[in-house]
Each structure stands twice: as C-alpha cells, then as structure tokens.
Amino acid sequence: MQGRSFFIVVPILTAALACNRSMSPASPSADAAGLGALAIKGGSKEQHVNMLDACDPETFNAVIGPGTCTRPGGGVTFQNFIDQLTKHGTIGSWRFTPLNASLHVGDEFVAFNQGGEVHTFTEVEEFGGGIVPLLNQLSGNTEVAPECNPATLTFIPPGGTYSDEVEEPGTEHYQCCIHPWMRATVTARGR
Numbered sequence: 001m002q003g004r005s006f007f008i009v010v011p012i013l014t015a016a017l018a019c020n021r022s023m024s025p026a027s028p029s030a031d032a033a034g035l036g037a038l039a040i041k042g043g044s045k046e047q048h049v050n051m052l053d054a055c056d057p058e059t060f061n062a063v064i065g066p067g068t069c070t071r072p073g074g075g076v077t078f079q080n081f082i083d084q085l086t087k088h089g090t091i092g093s094w095r096f097t098p099l100n101a102s103l104h105v106g107d108e109f110v111a112f113n114q115g116g117e118v119h120t121f122t123e124v125e126e127f128g129g130g131i132v133p134l135l136n137q138l139s140g141n142t143e144v145a146p147e148c149n150p151a152t153l154t155f156i157p158p159g160g161t162y163s164d165e166v167e168e169p170g171t172e173h174y175q176c177c178i179h180p181w182m183r184a185t186v187t188a189r190g191r
Helices: 002-020 057-063 078-088 133-139
Strands: 038-041 044-052 095-097 100-104 108-113 122-124 161-165 170-175 183-189
Touching: 044 100, 057 078, 078 133
Parallel strands: 044 108, 100 183
Antiparallel strands: 038 044, 044 095, 108 161, 122 170, 170 183
C-alpha cells in the first residue's frame, strides 16, 4: 500500500517544485546561524524562524524527482524518512525553530528556509494536514487545514524567505503545508 502512495506524492511534490522555481533567494537579514533571532529594523523588531530539514539528495531525488533535495550529500534517506514518520508521526530534523515566538503589533516575522527541500510557511486558523496525502496519513494529520490550498500557497525554496507583519494582537499558527508537523506559534501583543 505504501508503494502506491508514492504515486500520489510524486506529482504533488513535483508541482510544488515547479511553482517555486521563480522564488527569490534568501534576504541578507536571514539568520545564518540556524537559530531564531530578533533584529531591530526601523524601530520595529524582526523575529526570524528557520525551516529546517535533513533530506538526503541522492535518495529523495531518486524517489520524488530531480531537484527535490538540494542539500549537499548525506542526510536522512527517503526510506528512513518514511520509516521515522510511520513510527513517530513526526521527524525532528524537519521542523521550524523556534517553535514559539512573542512579538508586538508592527513587528515582522521572517521565515528562512535553511533546508534542502521546498517548504511553505502558511498561517492557519488551526493546525492540520497539508497537500501531500501520504504525509498527512503517516503524521496523523488527516483533516487538511483549509489554508493549505495549492492554488494559494507560497512555496519557499531552499535559501528563500517569507515575511509577514504582525497586524493585530493574538495568537497565530504557521505550518508547512507539505510537511504538516512543521509548526510555529506566534503570540502578538499591542504596543
């Protein structure tokens, strides 16, 4: 049954890769150390969150297609990725960091893709599944987040960034709509 599921994954991830080819590279303000950081920018703060993964280019590209993983050699093989996800419903190497951030209205939240795969950094009302049925099934995210609509997603390639200004107080949830266990929560307060 898992073998047949790969036929679902390949077209969806291939489409995601095709969508991101025109994305711009990372901004110079991205946190190259791999840790979330606060930077002051024109009187407001900028919180960095990093999207991380550890894909093995040889095996991911062989199964899903060329260009799926652009990391230098090594990493988690595709079969090990599937095995870990099947066993744990998550994979620690695929994550957002920090998981929680606290900002003020007017501050900017910047996500930087430091991994080798395409990710999304999508604001969702509630965490849920994404656009890859097999990954939803294996991670236990069977109810897809409505915001994970392929037609409206912004795909962030390795080295790319996504930013969002905090506009109102409250709690906001962000997830990767490809790897739905990758999540972050932002709490915003008034100035």
